[in-house]
Amino acid sequence: MSNLLDDLAPRADGEIFTEVLARNGVRIERIVSTGQSTPAEKPFRQAHDEWVLLLAGSAGLRIEGEGERDLRPGDHVLIAANRAHWVTRTAKDEPTIWLAVHFT
């Protein structure tokens, strides 16, 4: 995957996670969303800090204790370890592409 904005798979039922690079306690991942959102009763929650940057599309992100915000390309958010969070929406008419940096 030489370009993170290309090489998109056909529209999938779920979000698609692709590892870009991993080393020294860091993992960089691309996530492609195509209209999905996180079920209210099944939040994401990871054991390490995670930094996300929206590269394309649009999304809503709710973080436990921090409320909800709309994200557009260039917006970035640090999601603390063990903090429940939900992608409340992603664009339905275009792919939403995230860069995630995991501090593992």
Place this chain on the structure above:
Amino acid sequence: MSNLLDDLAPRADGEIFTEVLARNGVRIERIVSTGQSTPAEKPFRQAHDEWVLLLAGSAGLRIEGEGERDLRPGDHVLIAANRAHWVTRTAKDEPTIWLAVHFT
């Protein structure tokens, strides 16, 4: 700096480096270029691996032993530690915005 594609300073003489996040041996940085290139006799060379992703604009990147390539948004490159490299050009008509992840 809540959005990496906004909050651009007025055109500067040099490239502008802004730290976005630092922790656990990782430093994330935004670099804004406005037409600059690296002098042939003064290559960049860092003591750690660095991963770069072009977010906006366009650039040429030459890496010692790997030749030169054109970069457009979404393109990403791992620059190994101690490897000389040169930004051979950046767009003159728009800002070129890089995300750099340093594995320090």
